[in-house]
Amino acid sequence: MAWDTEGTRRRLRDAALVEFAERGFDGTTVAAIAQRAGVNKERLYSYFGDKKALWELVLATELERLAASVGLTGVGLNDIGEFAGATFDYHAAHPQLGRLLQWEGLQGGQPADAAQRTTHYRDKVDRFAAAQREGVLDDGLDPAHLVFALIALAAWWQTVPQLAEMITGAGANDTHERARRRRFVVEAARRMASPGRA
């Protein structure tokens, strides 16, 4: 077998993603990462320097994937509902990113990649503001608040899954419940955004 340094690096990164998302930075041991990667513990240090550098690399990588994969196409009611639905789908399909961001947010300190993330969201807010001027969205709502609320609707399920289970009585593994949750998210997003309501 040939040396596969890229493969070793990737296996370590993948294992770190799983472990970090599951247990957070403090809760994860380098031994666990190495074991999951099927690689010696010492390899981690020669490839990435130390545990913290690996954490930051994993987070940056996942943020890039999110940016590459999430987009807001239009500003009609259907687009907004689908934006909420797609966000829900992404978090449901990639629960690790949401967990990484939660760990990061709780841990404190400055969020990684803050500048790029800010412009990313501001772009969405600007589009919503434009839609308001066209009368597609209710003009009584702050577009920034609306964007924020849509993300809340989509992400809250993964954020406090134990609360979701207590209230709905169904776990996140239930595919029927998951589909119903998605429909609710889309519908609720439309209701919040549509104009002319008391």
Add this chain to the structure above:
Amino acid sequence: MAWDTEGTRRRLRDAALVEFAERGFDGTTVAAIAQRAGVNKERLYSYFGDKKALWELVLATELERLAASVGLTGVGLNDIGEFAGATFDYHAAHPQLGRLLQWEGLQGGQPADAAQRTTHYRDKVDRFAAAQREGVLDDGLDPAHLVFALIALAAWWQTVPQLAEMITGAGANDTHERARRRRFVVEAARRMASPGRA
């Protein structure tokens, strides 16, 4: 000075609330709790058994306070809007509870006080279901999902304050912004719940 065993117990519990909310269960050391309480480390064990028992007591206590402070009085549209607003107020005034719940969700395992919390939420779901039958709420929505979404709307701001700041451009200390957020929450709750939508 007289012995103040209730005071000692309370100081330990208050210190544990602050430390647990700030650093989570794993990130908090019993030494830090004891130091913040101005009490010897050993006292914690004689009063509460161990670190985990103290964690569960703190969480149950804060949940009781929330339940005692935010009630759902009726099932009209105004009541539902005010329920969301009051929940928002509570989380804004007591950001620690949201962080505790988030830590709990990430940590995994079964939630503390699960039985009581479940019945508490089911009661709210039942009231919403009754309101649906009376036509006060839209009957196309799952009442459990609606309850969950209202909590999401109210709590999300404190849960990811860094995201809220990136999107709205204002921090949580801005009293004007906070008032505007509250109005948005109340209005969005009414929009989601009110009947007669396409």
Add this chain to the structure above:
DNA sequence: TCCAACTCCAACGGTGTGTTTGTAATACCG
């Protein structure tokens, strides 16, 4: 053959939980 990637194992320093030992201060009771 020589080098690079890799494994295995041991060790070091630091930190954390939970327990114990000894001692001082305080309340209660006769």
Add this chain to the structure above:
DNA sequence: CGGTATTACAAACACACCGTTGGAGTTGGA
């Protein structure tokens, strides 16, 4: 007042875990 149980503090302890480094040996490629 004197005796005793309770509360508290301080310090040290045993035990375990973790991040990181180093060395000695093995495997694969040029």
